[in-house]
Amino acid sequence: MSRYVYDFSEGNKDLKDLLGGKGANLAEMTRLGLPVPPGFTITTEACRSYLSTGLLPPELRVEVTMALRRLEDTLGRSLGDFHEPLLVSVRSGAKFSMPGMMETVLNIGLNDASVQGLAEFSGDPRFAWDSYRRLVQMFGKTVLGIDGDLFAQALDDLKTARGVVSDVDLTAEDLEQLVDTFKAIVRDHSGRDFPQHPREQLDLTIAAIFTSWNTDRARLYRRRERIPDDLGTAVTVMSMVFGNLGDTSGTGVCFTRDPSTGVVGTYGDYLVNAQGEDVVSGIRNTLSLQDFAELDHAAHNELQVAMRRLETHYRDLCDIEFTVERGKLWMLQTRVGKRTAAAAFRIAIQLVDENLITMDEALSRVSGAQLDKLLFPQFGPHSNELLTTAMPASPGAAVGSVVFDSPTAEAWAAEGKDVILVRRETNPDDLSGMIAAVGVITSRGGKTSHAAVVARGMGLTCVVGAHEVSVDPVARTFTVGDRTVHEGDRIAIDGGTGEMFLGDVPVDASPVVRYLRDGLEATLETTKDDQDVTDLVKAVHLVLTHADEVRRLHVHANADTPEDAHRARSLGAEGIGLCRTEHMFLGERRVLIERIVLADEDAERQAAMDALVPLQRTDFLGLLTEMDGLPCTIRLIDPPLHEFLPDYTDLAVKVALAEAAGTPNAHDVTVLAAVARMHESNPMLGLRGVRLGLLLPGLFALQVRALAEAAVERIKAGGDPHPEIMVPLVASVMELHLVRDQAEAIVAEVAEREGVTLRIPVGAMIELPRAALTAGRIATAADFFSFGTNDLTQTTWGFSRDDVEAAFFSTYRANGVLTVSPFETIDALGVGELVRIGVEQARSTRPDITLGVCGEHGGDPESIAFFHRVGLDYISCSPFRVPVARLEAGRAAV
Ligand code: ADP
Ligand code: MG
Ligand code: MG
Known part of the structure; x- marks a missing residue:
């Protein structure tokens, strides 16, 4: 039979699923022989059972009794005894740490009798009453859901009445009176008396912690951190030790x-x-x-x-x-411990230097998300007024408009404004405001305060303990010295130094980007004076180099222009995995496309196509030059033709107006007819990709010819071009055969005419479910596949990716249908399964086929790990994601 309760001595750090992080690590410390107050942990399974039935499982009650008795026997004290009472804390702890999300209640076991016992036992009545009032307060607030301000106010009133400033100046008698006041608050606001029975206190608290798993705050945090909603929390019951027993505590x-x-x-x-x-x-x-x-x-x-x-x-x-x-x-x-992105790299390398971990482990200790953060800019030279220097809590350079509360932060952020949230201190209610802000300032608190911990976890720029800043949330201003800053004023904060500046401060590229672009030697030349930055650059270099050594996935980039290709290559791309050719038909070339579509005669159409060939050749030449020696995958034109034609409504209005004015334009009328003829209800499922290529064969032909001629030109110039032709939206092997035959004929003709040897691989983009399911057949006509997971996600789910975000994804996230957009992270169960089938089938008919992926997922850490597992050969992502992809491909391999 499964059990719900584990003593500390029974668990270990690998049982986080069951015991939560806190319970598992307390067990581990106990096993290590460190001084941990004894206790036990109730499993997440009990929480799941409670949340589904609304009742504490009966077996749990029994097991808690047994564990409590063991605890009492170990310590020789009983829970809530009026003589040397045992007191416990009841603490929440999920598998993933969720700072401040759920509640902990201390001093359980105190009541009107045991408080006397505690006073005697400790020899300190003041301490005993202080502990009791804390229990009534915490229990009232977190278990009974009473507004915490009521207790805080009563405490303040008492201090005023006694003429003292600090809690520590209240006497035992004062605190005894305060307990009465607190108990009255409990009675008035919950309709029940504060429970005197220790076991009832315990059971109610356990149930409240289970319930707190589902507060809005907790759900919001989980959604942001992609923590599943169905894990539940464990509850740890631990004998109390007291830090409030005077000055030696x-x-x-x-x-x-x-x-x-x-x-x-x-x-x-x-x-x-x-x-x-x-x-x-x-x-x-x-x-x-x-x-x-x-x-x-x-x-x-x-x-x-x-x-x-x-x-x-x-x-x-x-x-x-x-x-x-x-x-x-x-x-x-x-x-x-949580750490900043820069620290993650530096500490990983420090631990390697200390021979505590291996390079493989160092690689697994950092993440693509952390590397991504290091690519963010920092402040450049400026002469803005320094308001004050506070404690740096979470790095970054943030510039924004000052706001003083979360609702304003959210509202302004929704309007697209960058905001900086300024608070005296933050608490879990500020989470939504912190998510909306680009930076956070608190006037109180230290590096381990709520604001600091949460901001570090989110990668949000944050400074804390700005003691010189005096915040007035009612007037919506803060003052530093004689300077007053109002809501809406622009300020800048440096989370690495703690500095706060007035106004907009310019921002500079990060040293890691410089390193990626200029190399190690050149970058270290410029960072000589800054040991921190030097260490960081070296650490990133070592980790990334190791990732490159161990990864099996090659990293290509999606690049449409020579500039993109250049950037991608400098960031470590090993080829172009996807060159979209659509934009090459826009601008001035639109007229030629119009002629291709509208031409009455083949000769006229051919003339327009012939005119496009040299233009395309120049495009491809630029890419092949930048990618000399590396594969360069050109995808033939994909989107629906009407995208190259004028907007139907605009043109219809124009024609109607011209006619009404008695100045009809014959060309406009023809174009309008064509646009109307080409209109599709679902263009994304319509005449595009290979379908268009087969309908207007000249279109693909001109692209293939241009590519072949560009390759020849490179070869003649002594270059080493590796062009590849990718056919979009293939659903049937027959489609690919037709395009392939045409392409091979053109390449052969160009090669023969120019007297060079030329072979251009032809492959298919796999972006329709049918293509994945018949990949074995399609592979017989393909040299390579590239899974186009954007469209594949769209066609597998039947979601239009341009519309879903606005239409219903927020509802789907809120009710848990989706935890993350399938367009961001591959849906491994559905879309991913099609990829897996495609890979398996393709290799079964053509073992030497090259398999890759292009699209947004190629740069997403979780998706990269998936692509590694299904055995792809390469991933292709946007140029800026290349370093992240290299790192994640390495992590996937260790
Ligand atoms: P959180 O998850 O918010 O960190 P904890 O369960 O760690 O909540 O409890 C908050 C604080 O309560 C702890 O940092 C510790 O100082 C105090 N605390 C918890 N249990 C005990 C105990 N048994 N004895 C003394 N202090 C305790
Ligand atoms: Mg804690
Ligand atoms: Mg806490």
């Missing part, structure tokens, strides 16, 4: 190494005489680890040992929550 957060520089053992915040979230909420100023060392040498030492132990074990940067109770260190949480 405290609570803190630290990282085993600085998440941006990699310096070991110095990065963290500590708060004396505090509990729980006090340290990250920014309500009081924290101490550094260095200060902590001076304050409590022994506890600090023990922490350093634990940090090193964890790093050795996880072989990665860990972040840690700890508490000191009267000089004794307790470890409350650890996980592999």
Whole structure:
């Protein structure tokens, strides 16, 4: 029988699916012998069961009882006893960390009797009553759903009445009175008394944490981070230790190494005489680890040992929550720490240098998304007024209009404005505003505050702890010294330095882009004075070089112009996987196309085509020159013909007006008739691609001729061209045979006339379900396939990709039909299955066929891993995505 409860000593770090990240890592630390307060974890399975039935499973009640008894026996104390009571925290923890998304309740087990026991046992009545009021407050807010401000207000009123400023100045009697006030609030606003029975407190909290999996906030975060909605959360029940037992106690957060520089053992915040979230909420100023060392040498030492132990074990940067109770260190949480994109590369290489991980592992520790972030620009030289320098929390260069609340941030962003959200501090309610903003500033809080953690996770530029900034959300202004900044004013923030500037600041290309373009040596020449940037560039170089060594997928680029081709090649592209030729028929050449379509006689049509050949030849010559020595796949013209003709409505109006004015234009009338004749209800399913090519054979012929002649010209000039012809929208092998015969004849004719040897491979774009399903037949006539997954997604789902986003994708995302657009990440189950079938069939009839993919998915990390798995030979993506694709292709291979 499956079980719902695991003691810490029974789990391990690989059970995150079942125990959540927090529970799994607490178990791991327990196994390592680190000082973890004992406890147990309730599985995500129990949560899923609760969410589907609305009831705590009966077996769970029994298993919790047994686990509680074991815990009580271990500690020799009972939950909520009036004599030396055992208290527990009840903590949420999903498989993926979701900062601040769900709630934790501390001090469960306190009631009117056990609070006395705690007072006696600790010898500190003030502490006991403070713990009790925290329980009533947290329980009231998170379990019973009472507005937290009511409690905060009551606390403020009491402080005013007593004439004190800080919580710590309230006496035991004050706090005892506050508990009464809080209990009254609970009664008035929930219609029930604060539950006195410890087990009832526990069960209600467990149910509330399960329920919190489905809050709007949690759902929004998951959607953004692509975390599935059906995982559920685990619940960890853990015996309490107290950081609020006076000045020899405290609570803190630290990282085993600085998440941006990699310096070991110095990065963290500590708060004396505090509990729980006090340290990250920014309500009081924290101490550094260095200060902590001076304050409590022994506890600090023990922490350093634990940090090193964890790093050795996880072989990665860990972040840690700890508490000191009267000089004794307790470890409350650890996980592999979030880090900035730049730090991910630098730390991976540091760990390789320290022989803690291999290069393959280093590669798996970074992601294409992180590399992508490093390609973003940074501020260039400028003389804008420096408002202040705060703490850098998440890097980047953001310029935008100041807003002070999330609704405004969302509204302005929806209008296309870049906004910077300015808050005293952020809490989970600000998530929607943070998503909408290009940058965030908080006036309070440290590097581990909510704003900092969430922004780093999202790759959002963020500075925190801007103490000189005084925010007035009501007046919608902030002031720094005597400077007042209003809502809507433009400012710029540098998340790498913490600087805030007034006005628009110009932005520069990133050093990583410079490295990709100019190479290592040249870039290091320019970064000599900046060790951080130098380290970063070297790390990216090492990781990317390793990716290139291990990857099996080749990376090509989608490029239509010599400029695109040049950029792609400089970023590491090994060929052009897709050259769209459509745009080559626009502009001045439109007239020629018009003549091809409208011509009454073949001779007239042929003349227009002949006129296009030299123009196309020039186009192809440019591409073949840039891609000398590398494959260059030219896709024959694809879109529906009417796209090259004037808009039907516009032209109809023009003709009607001209007629009404008595000045009819014969040409317009002819064109209008043609446009009307060519009108299609579903052009994307209509006369396009190979269909058009077979209907107007001269069109493909002129493209093939131009390509063959361009190749000949390159060969004669001493070049090494590798042109390839790709036929779009093939559904039947017969279509490909016809085009292929025509193309081969033209190539042979050109080769013979020019006296050169010329072979141009002909392949098919596989973008219709029928093509994938009959790939074995089509492969007999193809030298290569390129899966056109944009159209394949469109035709497999029956979605029009130009319309779905606006029409119904937001609804589909909201109700969970789609977690991500299938146009962004390949739908592995459906569209991907067609690709898999296509690959299998193609290789069965033609083992030496080359198989690739082009389209948006070629640059998407998850999709790249899929294409690696199904055994493609290459991926093709837009030039700017090439570095990301190289990295991801490498990661897919290790
Ligand atoms: P989150 O997921 O938001 O980080 P946690 O479950 O880690 O929430 O709880 C928040 C804080 O509560 C912890 O950082 C820790 O300081 C405090 N806490 C949780 N459990 C205990 C405990 N058993 N003893 C003392 N403090 C605790
Ligand atoms: Mg929290
Ligand atoms: Mg925590």
